[in-house]
Amino acid sequence: MKVSHLPLRVSIGAFILNSGLSKRTLEGEAAQGMHGMAVNAIPQLKQFPPDKFARLLSGAEIALGAALLAPFIPSALVGLGLTAFAAGLTQLYLATPGMREQGSLRPTQQGIGLAKDVWMLGAGLTLVLDGLTHRRRS
Numbered sequence: 001m002k003v004s005h006l007p008l009r010v011s012i013g014a015f016i017l018n019s020g021l022s023k024r025t026l027e028g029e030a031a032q033g034m035h036g037m038a039v040n041a042i043p044q045l046k047q048f049p050p051d052k053f054a055r056l057l058s059g060a061e062i063a064l065g066a067a068l069l070a071p072f073i074p075s076a077l078v079g080l081g082l083t084a085f086a087a088g089l090t091q092l093y094l095a096t097p098g099m100r101e102q103g104s105l106r107p108t109q110q111g112i113g114l115a116k117d118v119w120m121l122g123a124g125l126t127l128v129l130d131g132l133t134h135r136r137r138s
Contacts, residue, residue, distance in 0.1 A: 001071045002130070008123055009068045009075070012082065017065025023058035027051050041095035042088065060085070076131025082124030089117040 001009070026034065027050075034057070035050035045053060064085055067078045092114055093099050099111030107115035 001073075001075055002134070005075045005127065005130070006071075008127070009078065012120060012123055013065045013068030015065070016061050016068065016085070020058045020061025020063075020065055023054055023061065026054040026058070030054075037092060037096055040097075041092040074131060075127045079124045079127025079129075079131060082120060083128060084124075086117060086121035086124050089114060090121055093117070 023034075031050040031054040035045070035048070035053045038053065038057075039045045048056065064078075064081050067073050067081060093107075093111060096111075096114070098108060099114055100106065101108055
């Protein structure tokens with residue numbers, strides 16, 4: 001891992017790890033609400049019951065957060081995981097009614113919480129691209 005990746009990986013890794021840890025015990029209405037939003041954006045997620053979806057999401061966030069924090073995992077690899085995760089969040093933002101102003105990408109007040117996650121997409125792509133261009137230079 002390049003030293004210049006450290007601030008990015010630690011800040012995002014800690015954020016995602018904390019998010020995953022906080023979802024470990026989600027059930028009932030909280031799990032149903034999160035599942036409902038996810039299914040609206042990605043209909044294939046209907047196959048998972050809300051409680052199982054919450055556990056899977058929690059585990060995925062814990063794994064991604066830990067991978068970002070682990071210095072021995074290549075930045076390009078964790079960048080791919082972060083890009084995929086952030087692409088899902090971006091899809092959630094784009095597909096959920098009420099998140100954006102009508103006919104625009106600009107978030108509504110309700111959508112700011114999801115719209116801000118686009119920084120993770122940029123960070124993931126940065127790690128991937130830097131890893132690919134670094135290999136070519138070497």
